[in-house]
Amino acid sequence: MSEIYTPASAAQDVEAALRLLEGRWKLVILFHLFGGKVLRFSDLERAIPNITQKMLGQQLRQMEIDGIVVRKAYPQVPPKVEYSLTAWGQALCPALDAILKWADLRQQQSAERAQARSAKAKRKPRGNASTARKLRLKTAANEKLRP
Numbered sequence: 001m002s003e004i005y006t007p008a009s010a011a012q013d014v015e016a017a018l019r020l021l022e023g024r025w026k027l028v029i030l031f032h033l034f035g036g037k038v039l040r041f042s043d044l045e046r047a048i049p050n051i052t053q054k055m056l057g058q059q060l061r062q063m064e065i066d067g068i069v070v071r072k073a074y075p076q077v078p079p080k081v082e083y084s085l086t087a088w089g090q091a092l093c094p095a096l097d098a099i100l101k102w103a104d105l106r107q108q109q110s111a112e113r114a115q116a117r118s119a120k121a122k123r124k125p126r127g128n129a130s131t132a133r134k135l136r137l138k139t140a141a142n143e144k145l146r147p
């Protein structure tokens with residue numbers, strides 16, 4: 001049966017779920033494994049060129065511990081290790097897709113706001129610094145003339 005959430009318990013549970021995805025590379029690894037792909041360690045290394053072997057290993061190990069990734073090692077030389085998503089890991093796909101769409105929408109809105117600001121700035125001429133200085137001097141002179 002589904003739990004009834006309070007705002008505090010909902011925030012707590014979402015925070016706990018997001019902790020599973022913390023780390024610079026976990027989401028990148030997830031996106032490479034989505035769709036039932038099975039990739040070897042070296043395939044992931046090539047797909048994510050800026051990650052070190054140590055970091056890739058750490059991230060995959062943690063994702064395996066968290067039940068997101070399955071590691072299958074073959075007893076051969078050289079070692080062959082394959083990674084794939086568990087059913088639970090694959091279930092993250094719709095949630096991450098929704099976040100991606102939300103991010104796209106946010107980016108579009110930011111671009112539209114920037115475009116509107118730019119258009120507004122072009123329509124409304126502003127005085128330059130010398131105009132502002134002249135106004136300050138004129139105001140100061142008028143203040144001196146008052147009794």
